[in-house]
Amino acid sequence: MAFLHWILAVLWVALTGQWSLAGLTTGWLLAYGVLWLTHPHGAGTYFARVPRVLRALVVFLWEIIVANLRVTYHVFAPLGRMRPGIVAVPLDLHGDVPITMLANAITLTPGTLSLDVASDRRTLYVHGMRIGDPDSFRREIKSSLERYVKEVCE
């Protein structure tokens, strides 16, 4: 389905001759509309996945912006306001690809950095810049980034 979607989007660009990002976006949205009208949708289909992936992307971009502003604050504030540390985050994800996605998302968010994965793939060691208490830090990561990675991958 994703393949058909992209074929239709590129076909739109080719037929209109608009070789630009705006043209591709228009074609992509139109193709989505056409597929939505002509194919069955419900839980577990392509149409259930696309909004989740888009939402995860938006949430991730928002996290990056917020975290950037926080790190900017700590760069200029007195050093004593930071509470850095390394926290072991237990993983509910299975498989190398989801864990890689989560680790990359954590590292891309400024202020947190994934250091290593345990050999049995059940713990991720994360360095954080502002850890009030390790348990709430764990909860924060599990309830935002890990939840969205899980939604995208399942």
Next chain:
Amino acid sequence: MVEWLVVALLLAGTFFMVVAGIGIVRMPDVYLRMSCTSKAATLGCGCLLAGYALQVGDAGIAVRAVATAAFVLLTAPVAAHMIGRAAYRLGVPLWVGSCCDELKGAYSPGGEFLQSRPVSQVRPPHPSLDP
């Protein structure tokens, strides 16, 4: 209109890169410095490349700018992760103000094996999140 947007993007990207520069000098240990440089890679590079793509307006350039930004976003965390792990295994100390180090003692002596934390040492994150 587009001109102002391009200027705003350029200035924002520059701001984040300068902050990363100040951060790398001012932060007290390697791990915190790396947290600061990841912002230059994400928002700094992203803003500058977006400004360039917007200014040129050519489809080929725009696609290449997006591809470059995507490549930086894909590889920067891998590089940061590798330096961070190398630094920890090299024994670079954490800042004295750090609150906790749960990685301490988890590596096997040769460094080939990294054990998970036993459940007793790590309390479950939150009852409502467990299936």
Next chain:
Amino acid sequence: MISAVALWVVLPALSIAVLLSVVRLALGPSFPDRVVALDLMTTIGVGIVTVAALAWEQTALFDVATVLALVSFLATVAFARYVERGIRLWSNG
């Protein structure tokens, strides 16, 4: 106006950022510190080349930015591998 801003504000500010990372490169104190400083320098370098391509309207310069982004990743990973191999050799005697 864009090229004026790029020439008189953006490029000087980015140069200062590079100088700051040179300070960290000189100070160290550990090897990974210097690698992080080099990594930041190339990332800012990608930004500088992009802005230069914009200011002087040289599309060819943008190729340099793309290639620099590709190469900096390889350099950093190579450094990290080198450090880790050093650790392994050292711990095995």
